[in-house]
Amino acid sequence: MSDNTPAVLCQNVVKTYDTGSQQITALQGIDLEVHVGELMMLVGPSGCGKTTLISVIAGILDQDSGLCRVFGEDLLKLKNDQKLKFRAQNIGFVFQAYNLLPTLNAAENVSIPLIINGMKRREAVRKAAAVLEQVGLGDRADALPAQLSGGQQQRVAIARALIHSPRLIVCDEPTSALDHETGMHVLELLKAVAVDHSRALVIVTHDARIFGFADRIAQMDDGKIVRVQQSQPSNNPGRTEQGAHDVT
Numbered sequence: 312m313s314d315n316t317p318a319v320l321c322q323n324v325v326k327t328y329d330t331g332s333q334q335i336t337a338l339q340g341i342d343l344e345v346h347v348g349e350l351m352m353l354v355g356p357s358g359c360g361k362t363t364l365i366s367v368i369a370g371i372l373d374q375d376s377g378l379c380r381v382f383g384e385d386l387l388k389l390k391n392d393q394k395l396k397f398r399a400q401n402i403g404f405v406f407q408a409y410n411l412l413p414t415l416n417a418a419e420n421v422s423i424p425l426i427i428n429g430m431k432r433r434e435a436v437r438k439a440a441a442v443l444e445q446v447g448l449g450d451r452a453d454a455l456p457a458q459l460s461g462g463q464q465q466r467v468a469i470a471r472a473l474i475h476s477p478r479l480i481v482c483d484e485p486t487s488a489l490d491h492e493t494g495m496h497v498l499e500l501l502k503a504v505a506v507d508h509s510r511a512l513v514i515v516t517h518d519a520r521i522f523g524f525a526d527r528i529a530q531m532d533d534g535k536i537v538r539v540q541q542s543q544p545s546n547n548p549g550r551t552e553q554g555a556h557d558v559t
């Protein structure tokens with residue numbers, strides 16, 4: 312990988328879902344580049360393809376055509392076990408529905424990426440408790456997902472995406488269940504990771520309160536990227552999109 316290899320490179324990415332009765336083209340030729348050290352937000356109306364796009368980027372879904380590379384790696388070209396390994400080492404994903412394992416407690420859920428990457432269970436759970444502390448859940452490490460509120464489950468999911476220090480973190484609506492203060496804290500944590508300069512973040516959001524954390528904002532509509540805006544530096548991350556301006 313050369314120094315200027317982007318964290319994410321999508322070229323003419325197309326994805327169609329076949330439901331049997333109909334075909335839905337969710338991505339209609341996406342071109343997108345996310346730089347290393349960048350926090351890119353993806354915004355757009357419901358159903359425009361945001362979750363589909365980040366699922367392709369994270370190697371959870373295969374595109375039908377077009378190119379998608381993550382840190383120079385074309386995930387479509389990897390065999391299944393290689394792809395799983397690449398994802399486990401390099402990508403953290405925060406799902407919209409959190410996807411926590413119901414029979415594992417918070418610390419055990421957060422420890423999963425470390426265990427997949429070969430760490431001993433006891434050490435992984437100990438590290439997980441420390442990351443839970445960072446997201447304000449130090450006292451809920453033993454709780455099962457069903458014993459946690461939606462916002463607490465969301466923070467467990469965020470801790471799980473961060474724990475193995477992946478180079479790419481992809482989040483689907485990471486603040487949807489969080490109050491203002493907790494949402495800002497979580498974004499500060501995520502942003503601090505991206506500022507590391509060897510990593511990148513892609514965040515799907517409808518939450519105007521967090522637009523100010525973005526370096527750039529990509530606007531999607533009907534399966535396409537229609538605009539990419541540079542976010543202006545601001546000391547007020549709670550500002551809205553009016554503060555962004557077009558990149559030309």
Ligand SMILES: Nc1ncnc2c1ncn2[C@@H]1O[C@H](COP(=O)(O)OP(=O)(O)OP(=O)(O)O)[C@@H](O)[C@H]1O
Binds near residue numbers: 359364
């Ligand atoms: N598994 C699936 N099978 C069939 N169609 C799907 C599937 N997943 C998504 N779609 C369709 O693909 C299109 C894009 O969906 P997607 O979830 O990517 O949009 P989105 O922008 O993330 O929406 P939202 O903001 O509501 O989460 C929609 O028309 C949706 O109905």
